[in-house]
Amino acid sequence: MSYGLVFPSISEIVPTVAYSGPASTGFDAAASVQGVGDSVNQTFDSLAEGAQQSASHALDAAGHAFQELLEPAAIALGALSGALLVGRAAMVTTQVLAAAAVRAAEEQTCLERGQQVAAAVTAQWEAAAFAAVRANARRAALLARVRRTAFRTLPDTPPPPQPNLPPPVTCTGVRLDVLRGELASMEAALRKAEAAHARWTMEQALHTADAPEAEDEAWRRRMLSRREAAVRDAQAEPAAGTPAALPQPPAADRLGRQQAEESAAELLALLDAGADAKDAELAVAAVRHAVECAAERPAKARIHLREARRFVADANRAVRVRLAAQEKAAVQLDFLLTEAPPGEPPLTPAAEETELLRRALEEGRLLGAEEQRAVDRRVEERLSDLECRYTRELMGRAVARLADPAADTAYSASDGADGLQCFDLTPAGWWPGHWLRITVRNGTTELVTMYEERPGPRGPADLALDARRCHEARTHLEELREAGRRWGLELPVSFTESGTAVPGVRGADGAVVLDTADAQTQHQRPAPDPGTAAHRAKGLKARHVDDDRRSTGR
Numbered sequence: 001m002s003y004g005l006v007f008p009s010i011s012e013i014v015p016t017v018a019y020s021g022p023a024s025t026g027f028d029a030a031a032s033v034q035g036v037g038d039s040v041n042q043t044f045d046s047l048a049e050g051a052q053q054s055a056s057h058a059l060d061a062a063g064h065a066f067q068e069l070l071e072p073a074a075i076a077l078g079a080l081s082g083a084l085l086v087g088r089a090a091m092v093t094t095q096v097l098a099a100a101a102v103r104a105a106e107e108q109t110c111l112e113r114g115q116q117v118a119a120a121v122t123a124q125w126e127a128a129a130f131a132a133v134r135a136n137a138r139r140a141a142l143l144a145r146v147r148r149t150a151f152r153t154l155p156d157t158p159p160p161p162q163p164n165l166p167p168p169v170t171c172t173g174v175r176l177d178v179l180r181g182e183l184a185s186m187e188a189a190l191r192k193a194e195a196a197h198a199r200w201t202m203e204q205a206l207h208t209a210d211a212p213e214a215e216d217e218a219w220r221r222r223m224l225s226r227r228e229a230a231v232r233d234a235q236a237e238p239a240a241g242t243p244a245a246l247p248q249p250p251a252a253d254r255l256g257r258q259q260a261e262e263s264a265a266e267l268l269a270l271l272d273a274g275a276d277a278k279d280a281e282l283a284v285a286a287v288r289h290a291v292e293c294a295a296e297r298p299a300k301a302r303i304h305l306r307e308a309r310r311f312v313a314d315a316n317r318a319v320r321v322r323l324a325a326q327e328k329a330a331v332q333l334d335f336l337l338t339e340a341p342p343g344e345p346p347l348t349p350a351a352e353e354t355e356l357l358r359r360a361l362e363e364g365r366l367l368g369a370e371e372q373r374a375v376d377r378r379v380e381e382r383l384s385d386l387e388c389r390y391t392r393e394l395m396g397r398a399v400a401r402l403a404d405p406a407a408d409t410a411y412s413a414s415d416g417a418d419g420l421q422c423f424d425l426t427p428a429g430w431w432p433g434h435w436l437r438i439t440v441r442n443g444t445t446e447l448v449t450m451y452e453e454r455p456g457p458r459g460p461a462d463l464a465l466d467a468r469r470c471h472e473a474r475t476h477l478e479e480l481r482e483a484g485r486r487w488g489l490e491l492p493v494s495f496t497e498s499g500t501a502v503p504g505v506r507g508a509d510g511a512v513v514l515d516t517a518d519a520q521t522q523h524q525r526p527a528p529d530p531g532t533a534a535h536r537a538k539g540l541k542a543r544h545v546d547d548d549r550r551s552t553g554r
Helices: 029-033 042-055 063-069 079-089 094-112 121-152 176-206 217-236 257-269 277-293 298-336 351-363 369-403 460-486 533-537
Strands: 003-006 420-426 434-440 445-452 493-496 502-504 512-515 541-545 551-553
Touching: 003 460, 079 121, 079 298, 079 369, 094 121, 094 176, 094 298, 121 176, 121 298, 121 351, 176 217, 176 277, 217 257, 257 277, 257 298, 277 298, 298 351, 298 369, 351 369, 369 420, 369 434, 369 460, 369 512, 434 460, 445 460, 460 493
Parallel strands: 420 512, 445 502
Antiparallel strands: 003 445, 003 493, 420 434, 434 445, 512 541, 541 551
């Protein structure tokens, strides 16, 4: 027999893929452009206009060809693509997510200026989805930090300001232009809330119980003003995650009280915006000592300022590690709380891991090495599950495309919990007598040359035809590989040609029967009108056939 084996892997995530179950509609070309004419933001009128011009061609395209005809802003994220992007975000570092957020903001700026975004739609959606994941993580981490701070605040002390934040950003089912607008609103709200919390934190650090009664209130105000300016500058810095360089204190012979106050204010201003009062207390004490003794003992004051510089550097490193861990915990918690839609097999349960992440987020602590490995394993299991579902869905679309090049949907052929799909595809000129059985499994796709089992011996002509069909199967395997590439799949293949086909019954075992538009067989069909995509779609006839070989139209 001829036997082909394909090992699909994801090279890029097509944004529009949904789950294939009864609760989902899968890829829907019409839905992808629905409502573009009524764009909610006048900024994107030109994008909406372009999408309307492309809508008439949407049903004639598949894979990347379809997406190239539509403006990226008109495309809504499918549930399966969205879950997969969130899963990938849960496996990367916070620096990668921050860089994606910067890219998404730059793409938004390009559109606002009427410039074309250079990135392909898949790259634009990945950047936007990663930016949304990070925004939600920052939101969750900030709210947890505010709750912890409020709980630890001493009696008769003003509580921290409550952040006024929008709800978490939702990617799935949202057009890209709308998502970018929501990200911009979330970013503005986060910056305002983070700056307010940073100011409150510094106020608490400067008003500790051991603060000198005679401390200059004007210096405190200058300190807070410098702090606010430094936080704004850090928020506006496009190179996310790059720490600001800390200044060296002036030489002792140039160090008076005014210079000491200025140097101290600059050092405390550069504390990370995520620092709390405990992070700041050592640095605050050191600068106080420096200011107090600067007039009489400038050399001693310089020593205190150098200590303060070291304390700020140490605190900033600790805060960055802590905030990165908090954001990662929030991202992984969000992913592990994700559920499959009704009618789909449930995702791997993760009750223990989600409880572990919840506690870490609320307590502001880092996970231990073994705890983090356990969480990472569960995230990897879920991500692997989603990747298998995604590749099965797109391999189904690739098989449908072999039958009809105009096809932009998959046929559901799931069998059991493992999601196995089986297709009996008859290439042009192969019927009566032969077809290809294509079985899509988790991680592999098999292609076998079949012939119709009949009573009696098979003659030399039958065997010669078997050998010819087996040889032709290699070409169809390459066509399947090319169809998968159009959906962003890499398909390494292996092929064994023996010259003998396998006997069977077409449509047995719940296989979906697909005839190519040119395969004129026993089944009579009206000639399609080549002028419309709807008539071209009729050239693809899919049927479930039971063991008695009775056909049921789809």
